[in-house]
Amino acid sequence: MALPKKKTSKSRRNMRRSHDKVAAPNVIYCECGEPVLPHRACSACGTYNGRQVTESSDA
Ligand SMILES: [Zn+2]
Numbered sequence: 214m215a216l217p218k219k220k221t222s223k224s225r226r227n228m229r230r231s232h233d234k235v236a237a238p239n240v241i242y243c244e245c246g247e248p249v250l251p252h253r254a255c256s257a258c259g260t261y262n263g264r265q266v267t268e269s270s271d272a
Pocket of ligand 1: 242260
């Protein structure tokens with residue numbers, strides 16, 4: 214099996230892992246108060262940009 218010729222230094226390992234972080238999703242708040250992702254219709258009230266776009270249980 215192929216083996217690396219040199220040990221990966223802590224510096225090189227950490228530099229590689231500098232890109233591993235998962236960014237937290239951007240959260241905005243709907244007019245109904247629910248947290249929603251940008252450019253998505255609200256799952257609670259079914260509105261997007263102040264307009265009803267989906268069927269919802271209470272609206
Ligand atoms: Zn809403």
